[in-house]
Amino acid sequence: MNEGAAQLIEQASRTLGPKAVITDPRDIEPWISDWRGRIHGASPALLAPSSTEEVVEIVKLAAEHRVPLVPQGGNTGMSAGATPPADGSAILLSMRRMNRIRSIDAEDHLAIAEAGVVLATLHEAAHEIGMRFPLTLGARGSCTIGGLTSTNAGGTQVLKFGTMRALVAGVEAVLPDGSIHNGLSGLKKDNRGYSIDQLLIGAEGTLGVVTAVALRLVPAIAARAVAWAGVESPMRALDLLRFLEVRTHSIEGFEIVPRDSLELVLKHVPGTRPPLSAEHAWHALIEATTPDDDVDVSGELERLLGLALEQGILGDAVIASSEAQAEAFWKIRDSISEAERAEGQTLAHDISVAVPEMPRFVVDAKEQIERAFPGVIASGFGHLGDGNIHFHVRAGGHAAPDWYDAEGAQITRFVDDLVTAAGGSISAEHGIGQLKRAEFARLAEPGRVHALRAIKHALDPLGIMNPGKLVP
Numbered sequence: 001m002n003e004g005a006a007q008l009i010e011q012a013s014r015t016l017g018p019k020a021v022i023t024d025p026r027d028i029e030p031w032i033s034d035w036r037g038r039i040h041g042a043s044p045a046l047l048a049p050s051s052t053e054e055v056v057e058i059v060k061l062a063a064e065h066r067v068p069l070v071p072q073g074g075n076t077g078m079s080a081g082a083t084p085p086a087d088g089s090a091i092l093l094s095m096r097r098m099n100r101i102r103s104i105d106a107e108d109h110l111a112i113a114e115a116g117v118v119l120a121t122l123h124e125a126a127h128e129i130g131m132r133f134p135l136t137l138g139a140r141g142s143c144t145i146g147g148l149t150s151t152n153a154g155g156t157q158v159l160k161f162g163t164m165r166a167l168v169a170g171v172e173a174v175l176p177d178g179s180i181h182n183g184l185s186g187l188k189k190d191n192r193g194y195s196i197d198q199l200l201i202g203a204e205g206t207l208g209v210v211t212a213v214a215l216r217l218v219p220a221i222a223a224r225a226v227a228w229a230g231v232e233s234p235m236r237a238l239d240l241l242r243f244l245e246v247r248t249h250s251i252e253g254f255e256i257v258p259r260d261s262l263e264l265v266l267k268h269v270p271g272t273r274p275p276l277s278a279e280h281a282w283h284a285l286i287e288a289t290t291p292d293d294d295v296d297v298s299g300e301l302e303r304l305l306g307l308a309l310e311q312g313i314l315g316d317a318v319i320a321s322s323e324a325q326a327e328a329f330w331k332i333r334d335s336i337s338e339a340e341r342a343e344g345q346t347l348a349h350d351i352s353v354a355v356p357e358m359p360r361f362v363v364d365a366k367e368q369i370e371r372a373f374p375g376v377i378a379s380g381f382g383h384l385g386d387g388n389i390h391f392h393v394r395a396g397g398h399a400a401p402d403w404y405d406a407e408g409a410q411i412t413r414f415v416d417d418l419v420t421a422a423g424g425s426i427s428a429e430h431g432i433g434q435l436k437r438a439e440f441a442r443l444a445e446p447g448r449v450h451a452l453r454a455i456k457h458a459l460d461p462l463g464i465m466n467p468g469k470l471v472p
């Protein structure tokens with residue numbers, strides 16, 4: 001351990017006490033690898049502040065001793081942004097003890113939650129007052145408000161409610177010089193120049209430590225309808241979404257699933273069954289909701305899907321007849337990554353292109369990759385309505401055990417080149433972290449790189465906030 005880190009740990013132990021300074025390697029060990037278990041780091045200590053004032057104390061010590069901090073929430077991020085470097089030069093800053101919901105108000109439609117509040121806890125708190133925080137994703141039992149804010153997370157309801165950027169009303173954060181930015185006032189209008197709140201959203205811990213967030217709530221759901229439709233292509237799936245969107249405001253989820261992803265889930269995930277009896281090349285999972293008790297959302301969706309069937313937009317569709325069946329449909333969608341892992345080695349790409357371009361992109365990219373790398377199987381599934389697909393490439397049956405390490409980088413470059421040529425983004429919702437940093441550096445426009453570096457340097461001239469992440 002370097003001398004600066006040793007001094008920081010010693011001073012932090014004295015001022016913050018043993019609960020906030022953990023140095024036993026056994027307690028640190030679970031937090032130094034990324035969620036996928038691919039990147040492994042090291043840290044001489046894990047600091048766990050319980051208040052904004054304690055974060056200020058820690059950031060000031062880090063600046064004084066020039067020791068980098070790596071903020072961490074639930075460690076569920078997909079780009080290894082919360083994993084410290086392997087040389088042990090940085091200290092982990094866990095925000096999980098800052099887990100109070102400071103206020104929650106149905107009339108104001110606002111909750112103020114500390115950074116370490118777990119998403120599912122916020123969901124429950126909103127539900128108790130007849131409201132809802134509408135962003136949700138598979139890691140909701142572990143990911144935190146600070147992490148979601150710092151990665152500008154998306155999830156399955158973005159179509160209607162947007163990403164964290166749209167749902168955050170303000171941010172409280174400790175900036176790299178130890179000053180506090182307080183954006184929690186709940187002002188609807190505030191035009192005092194650059195939005196520091198928006199700068200911190202998606203900053204992946206490189207510009208400061210998010211300590212609390214004001215979040216927008218919406219009325220709770222009174223009823224929902226979940227449908228599974230068979231369509232012949234992603235183009236038809238987008239036609240279906242457009243057809244529904246002009247006729248109702250109730251659609252909030254629209255995911256596409258190709259046949260081979262469905263087959264993998266049925267093969268590997270116990271208890272799953274095909275929603276439709278006939279086979280279809282593609283499927284759309286549709287969720288419609290209403291906050292209004294008087295609206296028959298299920299009847300409306302059934303009528304619209306019937307019309308779409310008559311017009312030849314879809315091949316067949318079924319509406320879940322119970323909450324259990326609705327959950328079973330979602331389980332298929334949510335289990336695709338797990339089923340792929342059970343099948344073998346998989347390379348994941350979280351990409352976006354403009355919504356109207358996405359259907360063609362999915363089909364063309366699959367063809368091109370399978371031609372360029374014989375034996376692999378490519379498929380895209382996910383948030384079609386957001387122009388965001390999880391584009392996964394699987395090693396075929398005869399791949400070598402080291403396929404991922406040997407060929408992964410080359411295949412990813414190929415995918416990223418296709419995305420860039422289509423004017424898209426190599427990271428739609430998972431951020432850059434350390435996993436995508438080299439590719440980001442290779443492909444980003446010079447103006448974007450210049451602006452990112454300038455902002456980083458202006459706010460964090462000592463480079464103590466999560467260095468080696470995001471900024472090329």
Ligand SMILES: Cc1cc2nc3c(=O)[nH]c(=O)nc-3n(C[C@H](O)[C@H](O)[C@H](O)COP(=O)(O)OP(=O)(O)OC[C@H]3O[C@@H](n4cnc5c(N)ncnc54)[C@H](O)[C@@H]3O)c2cc1C
Pocket residue numbers: 035070071072073074075076077078080081082095115136137138139142143144145146147148149150151152153154155156204205206208209210211429430433466469
């Ligand atoms: C099963 C599963 C499903 C997922 N599905 C989705 C999905 O549908 N959509 C989606 O967008 N993402 C998804 N994710 C990834 C998603 O990014 C994370 O779940 C979440 O946003 C990260 O929250 P976290 O608290 O775990 O953050 P961490 O992983 O701990 O950190 C993520 C980044 O934020 C920084 N950070 C964390 N807390 C703070 C803080 N308080 N202040 C400053 N910086 C901080 C870290 O340094 C790191 O750079 C999924 C992950 C899993 C495991």
